[in-house]
Amino acid sequence: MSDAVYDILFSELDKRGIDHLANEPMSLHTTFKIGGAAKAFISPRDGEELSFAVNAASDLGVKTFVLGKGSNVLFDDEGYDGAVISTLSLDKIRVSDNMITCDAGVSVTSLSRFALEKSLAGLTFAYGIPGSVGGAVFMNAGAYGGEIKDVLMSSTYLDTTDGKIKTLTAKEHDFAYRYSSYKAHLDRVILNATFLLREGDHNDIKAEMDDFMDRRRTKQPLEFPSAGSVFKRYPGRYTAQMIDEAGLKGAAVGGAEVSVKHAGFIINKGGATSADVTALIELIKKTIFEKFGIEIECEIIRVEK
Ligand SMILES: Cc1cc2nc3c(=O)[nH]c(=O)nc-3n(C[C@H](O)[C@H](O)[C@H](O)COP(=O)(O)OP(=O)(O)OC[C@H]3O[C@@H](n4cnc5c(N)ncnc54)[C@H](O)[C@@H]3O)c2cc1C
Numbered sequence: 001m002s003d004a005v006y007d008i009l010f011s012e013l014d015k016r017g018i019d020h021l022a023n024e025p026m027s028l029h030t031t032f033k034i035g036g037a038a039k040a041f042i043s044p045r046d047g048e049e050l051s052f053a054v055n056a057a058s059d060l061g062v063k064t065f066v067l068g069k070g071s072n073v074l075f076d077d078e079g080y081d082g083a084v085i086s087t088l089s090l091d092k093i094r095v096s097d098n099m100i101t102c103d104a105g106v107s108v109t110s111l112s113r114f115a116l117e118k119s120l121a122g123l124t125f126a127y128g129i130p131g132s133v134g135g136a137v138f139m140n141a142g143a144y145g146g147e148i149k150d151v152l153m154s155s156t157y158l159d160t161t162d163g164k165i166k167t168l169t170a171k172e173h174d175f176a177y178r179y180s181s182y183k184a185h186l187d188r189v190i191l192n193a194t195f196l197l198r199e200g201d202h203n204d205i206k207a208e209m210d211d212f213m214d215r216r217r218t219k220q221p222l223e224f225p226s227a228g229s230v231f232k233r234y235p236g237r238y239t240a241q242m243i244d245e246a247g248l249k250g251a252a253v254g255g256a257e258v259s260v261k262h263a264g265f266i267i268n269k270g271g272a273t274s275a276d277v278t279a280l281i282e283l284i285k286k287t288i289f290e291k292f293g294i295e296i297e298c299e300i301i302r303v304e305k
Contacts, residue, residue, distance in 0.1 A: 029084075034273065042086065051163050053083070057082070068135030076303060078305040087190075090105040092106075095118050095120075099195065102114075102133045103192045109126065124209045134193075137193050140180050151195045151196060234296055240263040255270050255271040256268060
């Protein structure tokens with residue numbers, strides 16, 4: 001897409017006062033710290049701005065990608081010839097009885113802390129997951145025996161096909177392991193989500209959160225940039241264990257390395273490119289297939305130019 005098209009897009013956004021950046025490196029907005037520049041990086045503050053931005057891009061034939069905290073994505077080294085719509089300025093959170101309604105850009109760790117402040121139980125598992133609420137609902141994020149599906153009551157989204165704001169009940173999310181129906185409807189942008197929690201004891205909730213965080217610090221290579229577990233669990237098998245048994249801990253391509261601390265993680269040891277990570281992923285998949293006859297599937301989402 002030509003620069004002239006982006007100039008028109010930026011002028012439309014300026015008229016509405018919507019925050020945006022040109023040629024923004026995606027390495028600054030992803031936990032892998034990898035990815036070239038997105039031609040446009042737009043930060044709407046509410047559903048109306050978001051709808052306007054998506055429509056303006058679509059009218060000009062500019063593709064869009066919705067980004068939360070970038071903790072489960074791998075952007076191309078060549079960048080993104082389109083508009084990345086960041087949800088991080090959608091940041092309101094409110095409580096009513098045992099329900100918390102939270103905008104898509106709030107981090108799930110902040111949501112978990114907010115629940116603790118209100119002595120509401122059910123979100124301890126989310127403490128330490130470095131994603132946004134939108135990304136966590138999209139992925140049905142989970143840890144330590146808990147998943148978003150256990151506590152989500154409903155979510156509200158912008159249907160970009162008709163510009164209307166709609167609501168999904170919990171059931172309509174078709175939740176499964178690391179799956180929600182949003183994965184089958186990429187024209188829907190999650191605006192907020194409501195969680196139904198239960199009254200709990202502040203100290204008990206805090207103790208569980210601290211325990212989960214300790215386990216993360218002990219077992220995960222949090223000192224290096226990564227996108228968490230690269231592969232989905234294979235039914236009945238721990239993927240990280242298979243990678244370890246295949247002797248792949250420490251295997252590297254360029255700056256990308258299979259973590260020695262947790263074989264399910266690929267870490268950016270410094271200067272890793274998306275091509276390095278992709279080549280390492282292919283090496284792992286091939287080796288696991290040769291050794292175990294199993295095809296493992298990627299959990300992280302690759303965003304092509
Ligand atoms: C150190 C580390 C530990 C991790 N631990 C866990 C863990 O324990 N459990 C777990 O499940 N995951 C874990 N992850 C992965 C990741 O944090 C989760 O998948 C998280 O839910 C992704 O949220 P995000 O906001 O970063 O999404 P992003 O990476 O920004 O986006 C992921 C996908 O969601 C879509 N998306 C994001 N927001 C919206 C929205 N508002 N509307 C529509 N689509 C949207 C994006 O388009 C993209 O396809 C970990 C990652 C790291 C780096």
